[in-house]
Amino acid sequence: MKKTTERNVFSKGDGDKLKIQDGIKDIFTVLSELTDNYLYISDMKTGVFLYSPQLVEIFQLPSNILKNPLPVWKEIVHPEDWEEFEKANTGIGKNGNNYHSIYFRAKAFDGEYVLMKCRGKVVFDDGGEPFIFTGIMTELGFANKRGSLSSIQTRKRLNKILDEKCLNSSLSEQFAVIEIDIDNMEQLNAMYSRKTGDFIIQEVYNILTDVLKDKGKVYKLEANCFCVVIDTVTENDIASLFSEIQNEIDSVMSQYLSTESIHVSAGCTFYTDDVSNRDTLLRSCDVALRYAKNNSKNHLTFYDNSMWEREKRKYLMNTLLEKSSKRKFPDFYLQYQPLILADSQKIHGVEALLRWNCPELGAVSPVEFIPALEQNGLIVPLGLAVFRQAIKDGKKYLAYSPDFYMSVNVSVKQITQSDFAEEISRIIEEEQFPPENIVLELTESCIVENIDEFNSTLQKLKLLGLKIAIDDFGTGYSSLGLLKNLHVDYLKLDKLFIRDIMHSLESKMFIKTVIEFAHFIGYKVLQEGVETEEEFNEIKPLGIDYIQGYLFGRPQNAEQITEKLCRAM
Ligand code: C2E
Ligand code: CA
Ligand code: CA
Secondary structure, three states, rough: HHHHHOOOOOOOOOOEEEOHHHHHHHHHHHHHOOOOOOOEEEEEOOOOOEOOHHHHHHHHOOOOEOOOOOHHHHHHHHHHHHHHHHHHHHHHOOOOOOOEEEEEEOOOOOOOOOEEEEEEEEEEOOOEEEEEEEEEEEEEEOOOOOOEEEEEEEEHHHHHHHHHHHHHHOOOOOEEEEEEEEOOEEEEEEOOOOOHHHHHHHHHHHHHHHHHHHHHHEEEOOOOOEEEEEEEHHHHHHHHHHHHHHHHHHHHHHHHHOOOOOOOOEEEOOOOOOOOOOOHHHHHHHHHHHHHHHEEEEEEEOOOOOHHHHHHHHHHHHHHHHHHHOOOOEEEEEEEEEEEEOOHHHHEEEEEEEEEOOOOOEEEEEHHHHHHHHHHHOHHHHHHHHHHHEEEHHHHHHOOOOOEEEEOOHHHHHHHHHOOHHHHHHHHHHOOOHHHHHHEEEHHHHHHHHHHHHHHHHHHHHHHHEEEEEEEEEEOOOOHHHHHHHOOOEEEEOHHHHHOOOOHHHHEEEEEEEEHHHHHHHOEEEEOOOOOOHHHHHHHHHOOOEEEEOOOOEOOOHHHHHHHHHOOO
């Protein structure tokens, strides 16, 4: 018993002051100076802890020696991590619990939480009683076992290696370049902290080097993007390497971040005839990576030339759209496709369809240019110009048929503009067109994804007297229940349906039910894309109200519609 008292880590000095035994103090001081980590040592019998000066500094501890310091740590440890921290600390040395390893967030001197790893071990005295508890805390946001981010191989070195490889490689010795990028990094930085973000990047780098071992080197391209160069591999090798990386990231990261999974996307290219210098290798990787990111993330994509061709066309199209917009879109015009009453097969109205006769590219399909206009925002001014032109032309048609409807497509980008309804109202007034003869077509997904914004704008438009159609119904994911609450006027069934009912009785029954339900809640139903008599004969008995499709007229110029109406009189 006497022996263990002599081996106390701390002994009483003058008065009540705690004094550390000299030998232990010296060793502790030397070790503290030699490491980036934070050290602590405690006397298990008295509950007194000694902390290294760096730890005192970062967490502003009241002293480097604290007796029973849990209340001090309670102020520092993140409230969500406190329970685990307290449990781990109070259980030390009890029930054979001699080792301690926890992660927790702690508030540093600057008020920001940092992610800490704490490892500790109990030393027993000769009588088998817990004697010393000592360990290391590591601040994961800054330092780590394999050096900081700055020591990672840089782009300069990568450039040099790629140049050398391209110079010395024959095509028979294919090598691959892979770019790997952490998904949603901005979101992770915002949710945790930049320091934790740095830690995640560092950890992903460590995992990449571990998984690759001597297969290839890892280079850092940008904040959270790495590049790997690997010799003589196949697509299959790379695919299995990528899933190994994903699995490893999953298992390592789940220790630290309980709520969030860390995902990476990758783009890969091989050294080939077409991709045979540093710039094209890196550009091809970029293209493949962008493709992976745009197509669901957490994904590996192998480069192929068509991706680059598509990107180039998109860039060019964008430039040409911008150029056209500066001149108020002179190369755009409208065609109109008849909407037919199913019973009488008479013309009920037309749908305005935008056309682009691009001087440089020729006729471009709206399936291609509408998404580009939506992405760059130009659909907003152009959409209003379309609306104005459509009702200008519509006025001529009204002279032939007072019940004539003009249907105009509207993009989600337009409907979510706060002044959309006001702009529409202004144009209707300026052009003196009856609003009840206008139908705005909105796609199903546009409505579902923006239901709140949509509902308030919808109300304003309905107050103006306009009618609303849900376009491409059946391609999105709205339920019949949702339809009931929307208060629209028309459902336009996508052309997929008409193809389906020709082959399947089930589809036919389904459409019949949709039409009946729509009628029940007061909507009219139009079938798009009817191309043949057979299709028309299948859909008509199901109670369809209107038909649109090549059978009754392709999209045509304004004058052709006037002629058609004139003939019908
Ligand atoms: P949408 O609104 O579903 O327009 C109907 C599309 O089906 C048109 O394609 C039309 O030409 C085509 N179509 C009509 N009848 C048939 C048929 O019997 N068979 C087949 N296979 N197709 C038929 P288009 O003109 O290529 O337009 C494509 C899409 O571009 C439109 O689909 C619409 O979403 C969008 N779009 C066109 N003009 C505008 C516009 O002014 N504003 C907006 N936001 N989108 C527009
Ligand atoms: Ca439409
Ligand atoms: Ca449609």
